[in-house]
Amino acid sequence: MTTNTGSARYEGLGKNGKGHVSTGSGALSDQPYGFTTRFEGAPGTNPEELVGAAHASCFTMALSFALARAGHSDGSIETTATVTLEKDGDGFTVTRSDLVTTARVPGISDEDFQAIAADAKVNCPISKLLNAEITLAATLAD
Incomplete structure:
Protein backbone atom coordinates (compact mmCIF):
# COMPACT_ATOMS: atom_id res chain seq x y z
CA MET A 1 0.00 0.00 0.00
CA THR A 2 1.16 3.52 -0.74
CA THR A 3 -0.37 6.79 0.36
CA ASN A 4 0.09 10.25 -1.09
CA THR A 5 -1.23 13.61 0.01
CA GLY A 6 -2.53 16.78 -1.51
CA SER A 7 -3.57 19.83 0.46
CA ALA A 8 -5.44 23.07 -0.14
CA ARG A 9 -5.82 26.31 1.77
CA TYR A 10 -8.45 28.98 0.96
CA GLU A 11 -8.44 32.46 2.48
CA GLY A 12 -11.67 34.45 2.22
CA LEU A 13 -14.97 33.03 1.07
CA GLY A 14 -16.72 32.58 -2.26
CA LYS A 15 -15.60 34.55 -5.31
CA ASN A 16 -13.45 36.85 -3.20
CA GLY A 17 -11.43 34.00 -1.73
CA CYS A 58 -2.79 7.11 -14.43
CA PHE A 59 -4.43 5.78 -17.59
CA THR A 60 -1.23 6.22 -19.61
CA MET A 61 0.80 4.28 -17.05
CA ALA A 62 -1.87 1.55 -16.81
CA LEU A 63 -1.89 1.23 -20.60
CA SER A 64 1.91 1.08 -20.68
CA PHE A 65 2.01 -1.77 -18.16
CA ALA A 66 -0.84 -3.62 -19.90
CA LEU A 67 1.00 -3.41 -23.24
CA ALA A 68 4.17 -4.70 -21.59
CA ARG A 69 2.22 -7.63 -20.04
CA ALA A 70 0.91 -8.40 -23.54
CA GLY A 71 4.51 -8.84 -24.71
CA HIS A 72 5.29 -5.43 -26.20
CA SER A 73 8.63 -3.94 -25.21
CA ASP A 74 8.84 -0.65 -27.11
CA GLY A 75 6.58 2.29 -27.74
CA SER A 76 5.25 5.61 -26.54
CA ILE A 77 1.86 6.84 -25.32
CA GLU A 78 0.46 10.35 -25.00
CA THR A 79 -2.90 11.04 -23.37
CA THR A 80 -5.03 14.10 -22.69
CA ALA A 81 -7.97 13.97 -20.29
CA THR A 82 -10.57 16.69 -20.72
CA VAL A 83 -12.67 17.03 -17.57
CA THR A 84 -16.05 18.71 -17.98
CA LEU A 85 -17.63 20.81 -15.21
CA GLU A 86 -21.28 21.74 -15.72
CA LYS A 87 -23.72 23.98 -13.85
CA ASP A 88 -26.12 21.83 -11.83
CA GLY A 89 -28.84 23.85 -10.10
CA ASP A 90 -27.10 26.03 -7.52
CA GLY A 91 -23.82 24.14 -7.82
CA PHE A 92 -21.63 22.31 -10.29
CA THR A 93 -21.00 18.68 -11.25
CA VAL A 94 -18.05 17.05 -12.97
CA THR A 95 -19.93 15.15 -15.66
CA ARG A 96 -17.18 13.40 -17.59
CA SER A 97 -13.52 12.78 -18.22
CA ASP A 98 -12.71 12.26 -21.90
CA LEU A 99 -9.45 10.39 -22.48
CA VAL A 100 -7.79 10.86 -25.86
CA THR A 101 -4.66 8.78 -26.33
CA THR A 102 -2.20 8.23 -29.15
CA ALA A 103 0.30 5.39 -28.97
CA ARG A 104 3.11 4.07 -31.08
CA VAL A 105 3.52 0.34 -30.41
CA PRO A 106 5.39 -1.60 -33.10
CA GLY A 107 3.79 -4.90 -34.05
CA ILE A 108 0.39 -4.52 -32.36
CA SER A 109 -2.88 -4.76 -34.28
CA ASP A 110 -5.49 -2.05 -33.85
CA GLU A 111 -7.93 -4.65 -32.54
CA ASP A 112 -5.53 -5.78 -29.80
CA PHE A 113 -4.59 -2.18 -28.97
CA GLN A 114 -8.25 -1.13 -28.61
CA ALA A 115 -8.99 -4.08 -26.29
CA ILE A 116 -5.96 -3.37 -24.09
CA ALA A 117 -6.74 0.38 -23.99
CA ALA A 118 -10.39 -0.26 -23.04
CA ASP A 119 -9.28 -2.52 -20.19
CA ALA A 120 -6.74 0.07 -18.98
CA LYS A 121 -9.46 2.75 -18.98
CA VAL A 122 -11.69 0.68 -16.71
CA ASN A 123 -8.91 -0.56 -14.43
CA CYS A 124 -6.61 2.41 -13.89
CA PRO A 125 -6.86 3.46 -10.22
CA ILE A 126 -8.07 6.99 -11.01
CA SER A 127 -10.89 5.64 -13.22
CA LYS A 128 -11.86 3.47 -10.26
CA LEU A 129 -11.56 6.45 -7.88
CA LEU A 130 -14.02 8.46 -9.93
CA ASN A 131 -16.58 5.78 -8.98
CA ALA A 132 -15.29 5.18 -5.46
CA GLU A 133 -16.82 5.75 -2.04
CA ILE A 134 -15.64 9.07 -0.64
CA THR A 135 -15.42 9.63 3.10
CA LEU A 136 -15.21 12.89 5.06
CA ALA A 137 -14.09 13.80 8.53
CA ALA A 138 -14.89 17.49 9.17
CA THR A 139 -13.92 19.55 12.21
CA LEU A 140 -14.97 23.14 12.91
CA ALA A 141 -12.07 24.92 14.63
CA ASP A 142 -12.56 27.67 17.22
Missing part, protein backbone atom coordinates in the same frame (compact mmCIF):
# COMPACT_ATOMS: atom_id res chain seq x y z
CA LYS A 18 -8.05 32.86 -2.97
CA GLY A 19 -6.45 29.50 -2.45
CA HIS A 20 -3.25 27.53 -2.80
CA VAL A 21 -2.90 23.83 -3.53
CA SER A 22 0.15 21.65 -2.87
CA THR A 23 1.20 18.03 -3.19
CA GLY A 24 3.04 16.13 -0.51
CA SER A 25 5.86 15.35 -2.96
CA GLY A 26 6.38 19.02 -3.75
CA ALA A 27 5.44 18.61 -7.44
CA LEU A 28 2.98 21.44 -6.77
CA SER A 29 3.84 23.93 -4.07
CA ASP A 30 1.37 26.68 -3.16
CA GLN A 31 -0.07 26.75 -6.70
CA PRO A 32 -2.78 29.44 -6.77
CA TYR A 33 -6.40 28.50 -7.38
CA GLY A 34 -9.76 30.13 -6.89
CA PHE A 35 -12.80 31.40 -8.75
CA THR A 36 -10.73 33.32 -11.29
CA THR A 37 -8.46 30.38 -12.12
CA ARG A 38 -11.43 28.04 -12.37
CA PHE A 39 -13.85 30.18 -14.38
CA GLU A 40 -12.02 33.22 -15.77
CA GLY A 41 -8.71 31.88 -17.09
CA ALA A 42 -6.48 33.57 -14.51
CA PRO A 43 -3.02 32.05 -13.98
CA GLY A 44 -3.05 29.08 -11.62
CA THR A 45 -4.84 25.78 -11.56
CA ASN A 46 -8.24 24.34 -10.70
CA PRO A 47 -9.58 21.03 -9.39
CA GLU A 48 -10.77 19.80 -12.80
CA GLU A 49 -7.36 20.41 -14.37
CA LEU A 50 -5.71 18.47 -11.56
CA VAL A 51 -8.17 15.59 -11.96
CA GLY A 52 -7.47 15.63 -15.70
CA ALA A 53 -3.72 15.42 -15.14
CA ALA A 54 -4.20 12.61 -12.61
CA HIS A 55 -6.53 10.67 -14.91
CA ALA A 56 -4.34 11.10 -18.01
CA SER A 57 -1.17 10.07 -16.19
Whole structure:
Protein backbone atom coordinates (compact mmCIF):
# COMPACT_ATOMS: atom_id res chain seq x y z
CA MET A 1 0.00 0.00 0.00
CA THR A 2 1.16 3.52 -0.74
CA THR A 3 -0.37 6.79 0.36
CA ASN A 4 0.09 10.25 -1.09
CA THR A 5 -1.23 13.61 0.01
CA GLY A 6 -2.53 16.78 -1.51
CA SER A 7 -3.57 19.83 0.46
CA ALA A 8 -5.44 23.07 -0.14
CA ARG A 9 -5.82 26.31 1.77
CA TYR A 10 -8.45 28.98 0.96
CA GLU A 11 -8.44 32.46 2.48
CA GLY A 12 -11.67 34.45 2.22
CA LEU A 13 -14.97 33.03 1.07
CA GLY A 14 -16.72 32.58 -2.26
CA LYS A 15 -15.60 34.55 -5.31
CA ASN A 16 -13.45 36.85 -3.20
CA GLY A 17 -11.43 34.00 -1.73
CA LYS A 18 -8.05 32.86 -2.97
CA GLY A 19 -6.45 29.50 -2.45
CA HIS A 20 -3.25 27.53 -2.80
CA VAL A 21 -2.90 23.83 -3.53
CA SER A 22 0.15 21.65 -2.87
CA THR A 23 1.20 18.03 -3.19
CA GLY A 24 3.04 16.13 -0.51
CA SER A 25 5.86 15.35 -2.96
CA GLY A 26 6.38 19.02 -3.75
CA ALA A 27 5.44 18.61 -7.44
CA LEU A 28 2.98 21.44 -6.77
CA SER A 29 3.84 23.93 -4.07
CA ASP A 30 1.37 26.68 -3.16
CA GLN A 31 -0.07 26.75 -6.70
CA PRO A 32 -2.78 29.44 -6.77
CA TYR A 33 -6.40 28.50 -7.38
CA GLY A 34 -9.76 30.13 -6.89
CA PHE A 35 -12.80 31.40 -8.75
CA THR A 36 -10.73 33.32 -11.29
CA THR A 37 -8.46 30.38 -12.12
CA ARG A 38 -11.43 28.04 -12.37
CA PHE A 39 -13.85 30.18 -14.38
CA GLU A 40 -12.02 33.22 -15.77
CA GLY A 41 -8.71 31.88 -17.09
CA ALA A 42 -6.48 33.57 -14.51
CA PRO A 43 -3.02 32.05 -13.98
CA GLY A 44 -3.05 29.08 -11.62
CA THR A 45 -4.84 25.78 -11.56
CA ASN A 46 -8.24 24.34 -10.70
CA PRO A 47 -9.58 21.03 -9.39
CA GLU A 48 -10.77 19.80 -12.80
CA GLU A 49 -7.36 20.41 -14.37
CA LEU A 50 -5.71 18.47 -11.56
CA VAL A 51 -8.17 15.59 -11.96
CA GLY A 52 -7.47 15.63 -15.70
CA ALA A 53 -3.72 15.42 -15.14
CA ALA A 54 -4.20 12.61 -12.61
CA HIS A 55 -6.53 10.67 -14.91
CA ALA A 56 -4.34 11.10 -18.01
CA SER A 57 -1.17 10.07 -16.19
CA CYS A 58 -2.79 7.11 -14.43
CA PHE A 59 -4.43 5.78 -17.59
CA THR A 60 -1.23 6.22 -19.61
CA MET A 61 0.80 4.28 -17.05
CA ALA A 62 -1.87 1.55 -16.81
CA LEU A 63 -1.89 1.23 -20.60
CA SER A 64 1.91 1.08 -20.68
CA PHE A 65 2.01 -1.77 -18.16
CA ALA A 66 -0.84 -3.62 -19.90
CA LEU A 67 1.00 -3.41 -23.24
CA ALA A 68 4.17 -4.70 -21.59
CA ARG A 69 2.22 -7.63 -20.04
CA ALA A 70 0.91 -8.40 -23.54
CA GLY A 71 4.51 -8.84 -24.71
CA HIS A 72 5.29 -5.43 -26.20
CA SER A 73 8.63 -3.94 -25.21
CA ASP A 74 8.84 -0.65 -27.11
CA GLY A 75 6.58 2.29 -27.74
CA SER A 76 5.25 5.61 -26.54
CA ILE A 77 1.86 6.84 -25.32
CA GLU A 78 0.46 10.35 -25.00
CA THR A 79 -2.90 11.04 -23.37
CA THR A 80 -5.03 14.10 -22.69
CA ALA A 81 -7.97 13.97 -20.29
CA THR A 82 -10.57 16.69 -20.72
CA VAL A 83 -12.67 17.03 -17.57
CA THR A 84 -16.05 18.71 -17.98
CA LEU A 85 -17.63 20.81 -15.21
CA GLU A 86 -21.28 21.74 -15.72
CA LYS A 87 -23.72 23.98 -13.85
CA ASP A 88 -26.12 21.83 -11.83
CA GLY A 89 -28.84 23.85 -10.10
CA ASP A 90 -27.10 26.03 -7.52
CA GLY A 91 -23.82 24.14 -7.82
CA PHE A 92 -21.63 22.31 -10.29
CA THR A 93 -21.00 18.68 -11.25
CA VAL A 94 -18.05 17.05 -12.97
CA THR A 95 -19.93 15.15 -15.66
CA ARG A 96 -17.18 13.40 -17.59
CA SER A 97 -13.52 12.78 -18.22
CA ASP A 98 -12.71 12.26 -21.90
CA LEU A 99 -9.45 10.39 -22.48
CA VAL A 100 -7.79 10.86 -25.86
CA THR A 101 -4.66 8.78 -26.33
CA THR A 102 -2.20 8.23 -29.15
CA ALA A 103 0.30 5.39 -28.97
CA ARG A 104 3.11 4.07 -31.08
CA VAL A 105 3.52 0.34 -30.41
CA PRO A 106 5.39 -1.60 -33.10
CA GLY A 107 3.79 -4.90 -34.05
CA ILE A 108 0.39 -4.52 -32.36
CA SER A 109 -2.88 -4.76 -34.28
CA ASP A 110 -5.49 -2.05 -33.85
CA GLU A 111 -7.93 -4.65 -32.54
CA ASP A 112 -5.53 -5.78 -29.80
CA PHE A 113 -4.59 -2.18 -28.97
CA GLN A 114 -8.25 -1.13 -28.61
CA ALA A 115 -8.99 -4.08 -26.29
CA ILE A 116 -5.96 -3.37 -24.09
CA ALA A 117 -6.74 0.38 -23.99
CA ALA A 118 -10.39 -0.26 -23.04
CA ASP A 119 -9.28 -2.52 -20.19
CA ALA A 120 -6.74 0.07 -18.98
CA LYS A 121 -9.46 2.75 -18.98
CA VAL A 122 -11.69 0.68 -16.71
CA ASN A 123 -8.91 -0.56 -14.43
CA CYS A 124 -6.61 2.41 -13.89
CA PRO A 125 -6.86 3.46 -10.22
CA ILE A 126 -8.07 6.99 -11.01
CA SER A 127 -10.89 5.64 -13.22
CA LYS A 128 -11.86 3.47 -10.26
CA LEU A 129 -11.56 6.45 -7.88
CA LEU A 130 -14.02 8.46 -9.93
CA ASN A 131 -16.58 5.78 -8.98
CA ALA A 132 -15.29 5.18 -5.46
CA GLU A 133 -16.82 5.75 -2.04
CA ILE A 134 -15.64 9.07 -0.64
CA THR A 135 -15.42 9.63 3.10
CA LEU A 136 -15.21 12.89 5.06
CA ALA A 137 -14.09 13.80 8.53
CA ALA A 138 -14.89 17.49 9.17
CA THR A 139 -13.92 19.55 12.21
CA LEU A 140 -14.97 23.14 12.91
CA ALA A 141 -12.07 24.92 14.63
CA ASP A 142 -12.56 27.67 17.22
